[in-house]
Amino acid sequence: MSKNTNNSAIPYKIYLQENEMPTHYYNVRADMKDKPAPLVNPGTGNPVTFDDLKPVFCDELIEQELNDTDRYIEIPEEIRDFYKMYRPSPLVRAYCLEEKLQTPAKIYYKFEGNNTSGSHKLNSAIAQAYYAKKEGLKGVTTETGAGQWGTALSMACSCLGLDCKVYMVKVSYEQKPFRREVMRTYGASVTPSPSETTEVGRKILREHPGTTGSLGCAISEAVEAAATSDGYKYVLGSVLNQVLLHQSVIGEEAMTAMKKYGIKPDVIIGCAGGGSNLGGLISPFMGEKLRGEADYRFVAVEPASCPSLTRGRYAYDFCDTGHVCPMAKMYTIGSGYIPAPNHAGGLRYHGMSPIVSELYHQGEIEAVSYTQTEVFEAARDFARVEGILPAPESSHAIKAAIDEALKCKETGEEKTILFGLTGTGYFDLYAYEQFNDGNMTDYVPSDEEIEASLATLPNIEG
Amino acid sequence: MSKNTNNSAIPYKIYLQENEMPTHYYNVRADMKDKPAPLVNPGTGNPVTFDDLKPVFCDELIEQELNDTDRYIEIPEEIRDFYKMYRPSPLVRAYCLEEKLQTPAKIYYKFEGNNTSGSHKLNSAIAQAYYAKKEGLKGVTTETGAGQWGTALSMACSCLGLDCKVYMVKVSYEQKPFRREVMRTYGASVTPSPSETTEVGRKILREHPGTTGSLGCAISEAVEAAATSDGYKYVLGSVLNQVLLHQSVIGEEAMTAMKKYGIKPDVIIGCAGGGSNLGGLISPFMGEKLRGEADYRFVAVEPASCPSLTRGRYAYDFCDTGHVCPMAKMYTIGSGYIPAPNHAGGLRYHGMSPIVSELYHQGEIEAVSYTQTEVFEAARDFARVEGILPAPESSHAIKAAIDEALKCKETGEEKTILFGLTGTGYFDLYAYEQFNDGNMTDYVPSDEEIEASLATLPNIEG
Numbered sequence: 001m002s003k004n005t006n007n008s009a010i011p012y013k014i015y016l017q018e019n020e021m022p023t024h025y026y027n028v029r030a031d032m033k034d035k036p037a038p039l040v041n042p043g044t045g046n047p048v049t050f051d052d053l054k055p056v057f058c059d060e061l062i063e064q065e066l067n068d069t070d071r072y073i074e075i076p077e078e079i080r081d082f083y084k085m086y087r088p089s090p091l092v093r094a095y096c097l098e099e100k101l102q103t104p105a106k107i108y109y110k111f112e113g114n115n116t117s118g119s120h121k122l123n124s125a126i127a128q129a130y131y132a133k134k135e136g137l138k139g140v141t142t143e144t145g146a147g148q149w150g151t152a153l154s155m156a157c158s159c160l161g162l163d164c165k166v167y168m169v170k171v172s173y174e175q176k177p178f179r180r181e182v183m184r185t186y187g188a189s190v191t192p193s194p195s196e197t198t199e200v201g202r203k204i205l206r207e208h209p210g211t212t213g214s215l216g217c218a219i220s221e222a223v224e225a226a227a228t229s230d231g232y233k234y235v236l237g238s239v240l241n242q243v244l245l246h247q248s249v250i251g252e253e254a255m256t257a258m259k260k261y262g263i264k265p266d267v268i269i270g271c272a273g274g275g276s277n278l279g280g281l282i283s284p285f286m287g288e289k290l291r292g293e294a295d296y297r298f299v300a301v302e303p304a305s306c307p308s309l310t311r312g313r314y315a316y317d318f319c320d321t322g323h324v325c326p327m328a329k330m331y332t333i334g335s336g337y338i339p340a341p342n343h344a345g346g347l348r349y350h351g352m353s354p355i356v357s358e359l360y361h362q363g364e365i366e367a368v369s370y371t372q373t374e375v376f377e378a379a380r381d382f383a384r385v386e387g388i389l390p391a392p393e394s395s396h397a398i399k400a401a402i403d404e405a406l407k408c409k410e411t412g413e414e415k416t417i418l419f420g421l422t423g424t425g426y427f428d429l430y431a432y433e434q435f436n437d438g439n440m441t442d443y444v445p446s447d448e449e450i451e452a453s454l455a456t457l458p459n460i461e462g
Numbered sequence: 463m464s465k466n467t468n469n470s471a472i473p474y475k476i477y478l479q480e481n482e483m484p485t486h487y488y489n490v491r492a493d494m495k496d497k498p499a500p501l502v503n504p505g506t507g508n509p510v511t512f513d514d515l516k517p518v519f520c521d522e523l524i525e526q527e528l529n530d531t532d533r534y535i536e537i538p539e540e541i542r543d544f545y546k547m548y549r550p551s552p553l554v555r556a557y558c559l560e561e562k563l564q565t566p567a568k569i570y571y572k573f574e575g576n577n578t579s580g581s582h583k584l585n586s587a588i589a590q591a592y593y594a595k596k597e598g599l600k601g602v603t604t605e606t607g608a609g610q611w612g613t614a615l616s617m618a619c620s621c622l623g624l625d626c627k628v629y630m631v632k633v634s635y636e637q638k639p640f641r642r643e644v645m646r647t648y649g650a651s652v653t654p655s656p657s658e659t660t661e662v663g664r665k666i667l668r669e670h671p672g673t674t675g676s677l678g679c680a681i682s683e684a685v686e687a688a689a690t691s692d693g694y695k696y697v698l699g700s701v702l703n704q705v706l707l708h709q710s711v712i713g714e715e716a717m718t719a720m721k722k723y724g725i726k727p728d729v730i731i732g733c734a735g736g737g738s739n740l741g742g743l744i745s746p747f748m749g750e751k752l753r754g755e756a757d758y759r760f761v762a763v764e765p766a767s768c769p770s771l772t773r774g775r776y777a778y779d780f781c782d783t784g785h786v787c788p789m790a791k792m793y794t795i796g797s798g799y800i801p802a803p804n805h806a807g808g809l810r811y812h813g814m815s816p817i818v819s820e821l822y823h824q825g826e827i828e829a830v831s832y833t834q835t836e837v838f839e840a841a842r843d844f845a846r847v848e849g850i851l852p853a854p855e856s857s858h859a860i861k862a863a864i865d866e867a868l869k870c871k872e873t874g875e876e877k878t879i880l881f882g883l884t885g886t887g888y889f890d891l892y893a894y895e896q897f898n899d900g901n902m903t904d905y906v907p908s909d910e911e912i913e914a915s916l917a918t919l920p921n922i923e924g
Contacts (some may be wrong), residue, residue: 012546018473069813084474085558085849096547096621114779116851158846159558178640178891184898185842195711272653380647384620387547389578389644424578426888429640436646 013090014257019426021088022252022310025075025245029068030110031290036068036354037329040087040316048326050425056234058132064242071244075127080161082126083249086115091257092421096385100216101449105408106400107152108265109381109421110254110281111388117152118180119236119391119423120277124246125149128235129156138231139163143193143218145172146346146393147179147424148188149237154188164188164203165232167195169210193218198226204430214338215349217336220322238274239319239328239353247280253272254418265296267404271396272300272367273346273400275353281420287362299365299404300356301396303375306339308332308352309360309367309452315455317351327460334444334453340443346393348419350453371442376400380424381433391423392431399451469748475552476719483550484714485645485829487537487707490745490817491530493752496824498530498703499791500770502778506918507922508700511789517689518696522593526704526817532747535707537589544588545711546623548577553719554883558847560867567870569863570727571883572716572743573850581853581885582739583699586708589612590697591618600693601625605655605680607634608808609641610885611699611854616650626650627694629657629683639891646688655680662686662784677811679788682784700736701790701815702782710828716880717746727880729866729888733858734762734829735808737815743882748826761790762818762829763858765837766906768801770794770814771822773828773912778922779813795907796915802905808855812915832861833904840864853885854893860899 038047052061054396062254064073075083094107105324110118132140138163142152157164172285173180173192180190193213200220204211219236225459226234231434237243238249258265263380268285270278278300288294300309308331318335319325332351339348347415352360372392382400390398401419408415425432491497515524526535539543556569574582586848594602601624606612612628619626628650635654636641642652655675657665664684665838666673673679681698690694720727730747732740740762747897752757762771770793780797781787794813801810821827834854841857843864844850852860863881870877887894896902 012543015477015481018475081474116849116888118847118888125691130531155849177895178888181895181898182888182890185845185851185894187846367904383647384649385579387617387621389647425578426578426640426644429643433639436643437719 005428010093010261012095013092014261015090016088016253016257018084020256021083022249023075023080023081024072024286026068026284027071027073027245027249028070028228028286029241031287034358040325040460042318042327046245047222052326057113058131058135058137058233060134060241061128064245065240076130079127079130082130083333086122087206087249088094088253089114091254094386097382100381101402101405101409102386103405103409103414104414105405106118106414106416107213107405108263108416108418109251110418111390111421112250113378113391113424117148117155118426119252120280121147121149122153122155123249123280124237124243124276125152125156128247129153129160129162131162132233132235133162137162137233138236139392139393141167141222141223141226141229141232142163142235142237143167143215143370145169145215147172147176147183147427148346149178150188150190153235153237154183154186157188158186165225166190167218167225168382169193169213169215169218175430176427182260188316188405189232194222195221200324204321214321216335219320219374220324222248223320223324239351241355243276244279244283244351244353244355247276250277250280250285251282251284254281256318258382262318263416266415267297267300267417269301269397269400269404269417269419271393271406271422272352272356272421273393275356277420277422279353279356288357289364296366299400300360301400302367302369303347303396304371304442305331306348307369308350310369313371313454313457314357314361315457317457319351323449327458328354332457333362333450334455334456337453347396368400370396370443373440373442375399376440388421390421391424391425392428394422396421397421415452464541469704472523472555472723476723477552477556478550478715478719480546482541482718483545484711485537485542487533488710488714488746488749489529489535490748491703491708492533494820496820498820501790502922504780504785504789505859514788517687520593520599521588522596522696523704525752528706536593541589541646541685545594548584549711550715553716556848557854559662559844561775562843562847563864563867565867565871566874566876567867568878569867570725570878570880571726572712572880573883574712575850575853575883575886579610579617580888581610581614582709582712582742583611583614584617585659585711586705586738587614587618587700591615591622591624594695594697595622595624599624599695601627602697603684603688603694603695604699605629605631605684607631607680609638609645609679609808609889610808611617612640612650612652612797613644614638614699615697616645616648619650620648627687628652629680629687631655631675631680633675637892638889639878642674654819655683657683660686662786666783676783678783678797679780682747686907698771700811701737701813703737703817706741706815708739708815710745712739712742712746712882713744713746716743728877729759729761729865731763731859731862731879732879733760733809733852733855733882733884734814734818735766735855736811737818739882739884740816741815751826760827761862762822762827764829764831766808766831766833766904768795768799768810768812769831770812772831775916775919776819776823778921779811779919789920790816790869792816793822794919795912796918798918799915808853809858812909828864832858835897835902835904837923838902840896842897844906850883851887852883853887854890856884858881860868
């Protein structure tokens with residue numbers, strides 16, 4: 001515990017004051033010379049318009065989705081008040097981890113898990129629920145995989161008095177009954193997907209009887225449910241530009257806290273499934289880099305079992321299994337790809353946020369992948385010294401941060417590392433049990449498997 | 463969400479600065495004219511001495527246990543550094559709950575759940591593990607019921623490099639496998655109790671084959687394991703004076719935060735099982751009251767199924783089922799009492815901390831009890847507006863705070879209510895599921911049942 005002794009002026013955990021919290025979302029697209037490619041209408045092959053999206057999304061959220069020019073978008077006061085229920089989130093110096101690793105590196109993490117949804121997902125859930133309420137809707141529909149997004153949305157809807165219909169990937173619905181109960185406690189209805197309640201669900205069940213579902217299926221069902229229910233719109237927890245915009249509060253708070261104490265990160269690391277956490281964390285730093293004001297390295301960390309950045313293709317693809325959504329140009333391993341069922345963590349999505357994809361394509365972001373056993377080893381080591389039991393998703397970033405710190409140990413460099421600790425693993429103990437019992441297995445798709453999946457990509461020019 | 467808008471100078475959540483955190487534990491016994499009755503040696507019937515306790519407890523902890531004269535006891539710097547990993551805990555203004563209740567009362571809660579153990583238990587676990595390490599021990603033994611204390615201790619031991627042996631009440635071991643996995647992830651060994659690993663465990667199993675265990679059984683086993691293992695001592699998560707001493711950091715932080723912003727609570731409410739949270743929260747305020755410097759009301763809240771204060775007797779009783787521990791004078795419903803198995807929450811202990819018992823006996827504390835269904839209703843209502851999913855134990859305090867606030871609504875009084883929100887319910891979703899499904903049943907013991915249990919009290923004069 002010796003290194004934990006902190007005699008500097010910098011607190012162990014930096015909490016901003018409420019009046020230092022961001023008042024505007026930062027829109028990184030405004031600072032990108034080459035913008036992310038637009039979503040396209042799967043029917044016409046043309047870029048989507050406001051009117052294309054109107055049946056599914058709320059008006060103000062469509063405007064945010066399509067806005068790639070305004071650098072700052074004001075956060076309504078009601079949302080800022082809501083954020084004060086659980087934000088600002090702490091920026092923590094990982095003294096004990098540094099000591100365990102015997103590294104000269106300085107490691108910081110932005111911890112987003114201190115709320116009942118257990119992750120950063122609440123940042124966008126609140127915003128999306130707020131705009132839905134403002135538009136006079138009765139409720140919203142969504143999908144959830146591991147359950148963090150569904151939990152966050154049910155919390156936001158509960159506070160705002162909105163109905164919330166969640167389509168939960170069937171395998172998660174059965175394996176994570178406790179997440180389901182959190183959502184029910186907040187008043188949400190939770191349906192295992194694919195279900196008989198939608199046309200696309202019935203079609204998927206006919207074609208794949210006995211399927212345990214996927215995020216792509218659940219998205220299709222939630223979109224159909226919104227489009228066919230009066231007073232309902234659809235909301236999504238990752239991938240979309242609007243979601244990364246809302247998540248920019250993570251990076252803005254981290255940047256404010258670091259500047260307040262004169263800390264400059266050399267490398268910024270985030271786990272990447274759909275890209276919402278990574279995009280939110282890096283956005284304001286990326287803005288400085290794109291404007292030539294500062295230099296940073298950015299690292300996206302993904303699971304070896306679902307490697308969209310490291311082994312996928314940058315191309316237009318469907319966002320959902322039922323092909324009812326607009327198509328996005330993104331790094332993808334194909335919308336038909338279903339990660340191995342032994343995969344314990346989240347980050348199972350076949351594609352990657354168009355913003356993150358374009359930045360990766362431009363070489364502004366690096367990417368690495370890890371197998372789940374090495375990720376859980378990092379999670380255990382982190383938990384034992386830093387106290388917090390991390391989510392499997394977040395632990396991908398921990399693993400990469402540890403590797404960066406160990407490189408510093410070899411070279412003697414005193415780099416400053418910042419990573420996003422997106423959430424807690426309290427609902428992932430089944431996976432920890434597998435790991436503790438030595439029963440965890442790793443899966444890495446073969447080149448043939450990925451090629452076969454990529455062969456199903458639609459033929460659209462970006 | 464309107465009332466949530468906070469334009470005053472008081473933040474929504476008050477986080478102290480690290481340099482405002484307490485440097486000393488506050489020992490309320492120093493300000494009590496009539497001291498809590500001493501523990502007695504079950505063999506001799508005499509007050510325990512340092513030497514009586516030495517085979518089981520660490521030296522410095524025995525000194526704290528027996529010290530009823532020093533008002534302040536310094537917190538070693540190593541422990542204060544450890545506290546900085548998850549403290550200070552926020553003092554939160556429950557604006558949304560106030561608005562939902564339409565009460566003129568101002569409700570604050572001190573939230574202790576933002577750490578992986580999920581509760582305030584870590585405050586004492588760290589202190590006890592620190593003194594064990596300082597004494598050069600190999601490890602510690604303990605019992606755990608719902609698992610919060612065991613989790614907290616395994617976290618503290620993991621950070622300090624101590625071995626940790628946890629005896630977990632068998633019914634919880636089976637019903638809460640995820641708590642068990644958290645402890646295992648932190649490197650603890652977890653044994654379901656009663657077990658074949660101790661003499662007292664074997665005896666209990668012979669006499670009560672098929673028993674699902676109780677805290678009292680698990681305490682007996684953990685004490686025996688410590689007394690018979692070289693380099694091990696026993697540690698306990700509640701009831702003892704030393705534990706309430708460590709938990710005084712809760713009340714000290716709350717008092718500092720309130721004074722900083724000119725807030726004076728009229729009534730202070732805590733749930734009470736063994737009394738550690740309640741005792742810690744109220745201690746410094748009680749000190750002011752006992753010294754005649756300020757006036758406060760204090761309310762202990764217990765489950766109707768295990769009503770030691772409201773229906774028990776103030777008498778010497780055994781602390782454990784195996785009768786291997788010292789006896790304590792406390793409010794008790796008898797060491798043989800086993801709460802109904804349908805009881806979902808914690809707070810199942812048959813006795814109450816001697817400090818809390820004596821203060822209650824003196825009329826300084828009030829007590830109320832609630833059935834679990836009404837407690838879960840309060841938990842759900844709180845979660846839906848305040849965001850946090852509370853532990854069943856903590857929800858007893860929520861229920862009492864809501865009732866106080868509703869009384870203010872009737873009378874128009876603008877009282878300030880402070881309650882302790884001791885932890886989160888992330889590992890209690892099985893109970894929430896029962897509640898959500900309408901399958902929760904309440905149990906209130908009959909007078910005959912309590913009388914029969916009290917008839918087993920030992921005949922010791924206090």
